[in-house]
Amino acid sequence: MLPFLVNRLAQGAVILVLVSFVAFGITAAAPGNAMQTFIDPNIPPAELRAAQERLGLDRPIHVQYLRWVREVAQGNLGYSFRTGRPVAAFVGSRLGPTFLLMGTAFALTLVLALWLGTATAARPYTVLDYGVTGAAFAGISVPSFFTAMALVYLFSLRLGWFPTSGFEDYAAGHAGWRLFVDRLWHLVLPVTTLVLTGAAELVRHVRSAVLDEMRQDYVRTARSKGVGEGAVLRRHALRNSLLPVITLVGVSLPRLLAGSVIVETVFAWPGMGRLLVESVFARDYPVAMAINMLGAALVLLGSLLADVLYAVVDPRVRYS
Amino acid sequence: MTAAVASAAGAERRGRAWRRFGRHKPGVVGAVVLVLLAATAVLAPWLAPYDPYDLAMGPNGEIAFAAPPSPAFRMGTDSVGRDVLSRLLFAGRVSLTIGLVAATVAMTLGGALGLIAGHYGGTVDRVVSRFADAVSTFPALFLILTVSSFVAPSIVNVIVIIGFLSWMPAFRLMRAEVLKLRSTDFVEAAGAVGAGDVRVMRRHLLPNAVGPIVVQATLGVAEAILTESALSFLGLGVQPPVASWGNMLADARSITVLQSQPWLWLPPGVAIFVTVLSINFLGDALRDAINPRAGR
Numbered sequence: 001m002l003p004f005l006v007n008r009l010a011q012g013a014v015i016l017v018l019v020s021f022v023a024f025g026i027t028a029a030a031p032g033n034a035m036q037t038f039i040d041p042n043i044p045p046a047e048l049r050a051a052q053e054r055l056g057l058d059r060p061i062h063v064q065y066l067r068w069v070r071e072v073a074q075g076n077l078g079y080s081f082r083t084g085r086p087v088a089a090f091v092g093s094r095l096g097p098t099f100l101l102m103g104t105a106f107a108l109t110l111v112l113a114l115w116l117g118t119a120t121a122a123r124p125y126t127v128l129d130y131g132v133t134g135a136a137f138a139g140i141s142v143p144s145f146f147t148a149m150a151l152v153y154l155f156s157l158r159l160g161w162f163p164t165s166g167f168e169d170y171a172a173g174h175a176g177w178r179l180f181v182d183r184l185w186h187l188v189l190p191v192t193t194l195v196l197t198g199a200a201e202l203v204r205h206v207r208s209a210v211l212d213e214m215r216q217d218y219v220r221t222a223r224s225k226g227v228g229e230g231a232v233l234r235r236h237a238l239r240n241s242l243l244p245v246i247t248l249v250g251v252s253l254p255r256l257l258a259g260s261v262i263v264e265t266v267f268a269w270p271g272m273g274r275l276l277v278e279s280v281f282a283r284d285y286p287v288a289m290a291i292n293m294l295g296a297a298l299v300l301l302g303s304l305l306a307d308v309l310y311a312v313v314d315p316r317v318r319y320s
Numbered sequence: 321m322t323a324a325v326a327s328a329a330g331a332e333r334r335g336r337a338w339r340r341f342g343r344h345k346p347g348v349v350g351a352v353v354l355v356l357l358a359a360t361a362v363l364a365p366w367l368a369p370y371d372p373y374d375l376a377m378g379p380n381g382e383i384a385f386a387a388p389p390s391p392a393f394r395m396g397t398d399s400v401g402r403d404v405l406s407r408l409l410f411a412g413r414v415s416l417t418i419g420l421v422a423a424t425v426a427m428t429l430g431g432a433l434g435l436i437a438g439h440y441g442g443t444v445d446r447v448v449s450r451f452a453d454a455v456s457t458f459p460a461l462f463l464i465l466t467v468s469s470f471v472a473p474s475i476v477n478v479i480v481i482i483g484f485l486s487w488m489p490a491f492r493l494m495r496a497e498v499l500k501l502r503s504t505d506f507v508e509a510a511g512a513v514g515a516g517d518v519r520v521m522r523r524h525l526l527p528n529a530v531g532p533i534v535v536q537a538t539l540g541v542a543e544a545i546l547t548e549s550a551l552s553f554l555g556l557g558v559q560p561p562v563a564s565w566g567n568m569l570a571d572a573r574s575i576t577v578l579q580s581q582p583w584l585w586l587p588p589g590v591a592i593f594v595t596v597l598s599i600n601f602l603g604d605a606l607r608d609a610i611n612p613r614a615g616r
Contacts, residue, residue: 022454
């Protein structure tokens, strides 16, 4: 296990370096730099050049890159062009709401997809199966912002059950238990949007994974020795079909992150995705690039976890 | 003689594939819907009752702002008095074109890189593969959004951005296919009789890898249409006054419109949904037709 982990971490490190090339390359390709944003137009050119030298902006690109890497490694992600605040603190303040949104959506997506995927695989080619498969096709074909708008229309504007947007009702000034309930209430529609899209994507894969296992010899053996259909499904087929599903879950993380951009924007959720959109509009590259790097790091971490989990769950997998 | 036998076998294989396709009912319906959508897009200038970019004046000289559907304006009008149906038709042209061209760019780029990486192997393969890994580590929309922040938002740039940042699945698929084919007898034989790299890639590898690539390309179009709509919805894609389904929905983001003017936000949303759903069904049917054992 340990050699595998070391090897996998090394691979991750290589990708991370390449990711930083891409990130730095894009920032370097973007027109304008920190100088042009902060400076007063009345400063004489000579002083500008001096400042440029002091900041190292006149150095060759690889020198600038190495300096950038050193700073990033020390936790300094630069300063926001827009607000002048340190990027790390700025982005950090938006992480809580994003993780709350994504974590909840992720957990519910898994539960829903596993449940529906197993149920349809247990009774393939029935009304339930066709219904779920059709709904899954519909789910992957609707843009998430349209789902969000339809949900707001139905549940906020028509029925008035949930708030149209926001993280909490600031005006009400709730605290303690009431604040928790209030936030939960605000969470319902954004999470539903993400779950509908995510589960639609996942459920078809769960179904075909379980269906594959149902055709295996050990399932026939289990049935022939009198194990009930429910136990065959849950204890044998589902457990074994979790293997391909684990990989898929790792892969679905980038999609969830991308989905958070749209959902946070529609619901005015104060998270990282919405900050990315704001930064992009304000051409605040340090913040936008930090969010890109963070997204990439999360995706890498997700795929690493999926691989480790895979090795833990499947005793046949021996990495060496 | 052998050529005749081979082509007869090929014809029969194609015949079977067509029959399998025909049995996939959603796929057939999807294909028909797509043909109709393409026709409305091509014929938009003749089908649209009004100028999509200008104040629409009905047959009796009536002008209406944010008015519900009526005999003169069958899908209603928007807040500046433009005809929604005309805008929807013209938006379809933009959205479908971007989807098709961006997916073609991505497929060509990914396919070519996959062919080269798979065929040459070694360092070339390692470098391109790791680069593909790095680019696909970013959540796709993150990079696309970031790049659109400093590129002038035009239709061409939207196509370029989406195309150049979504070639990775096509690359992986093509590379895997080539690796499978590379050790087959006919490819080795071609190399042995002196066919050059380009000839082997063009005549032997590419034609045999085309099936899965076609399926991937179909789904790529759906993906590209969704990405364009998201980008335009956020205001970073197709810019008004040019209409795309995504930016028509962006115009409808206010609570007032959402609550009381559904004719402004339902049609573009439904249009995207129907288009993407049809493409997904078509892709599924193609997958069944080309490789009956995959999936299900």
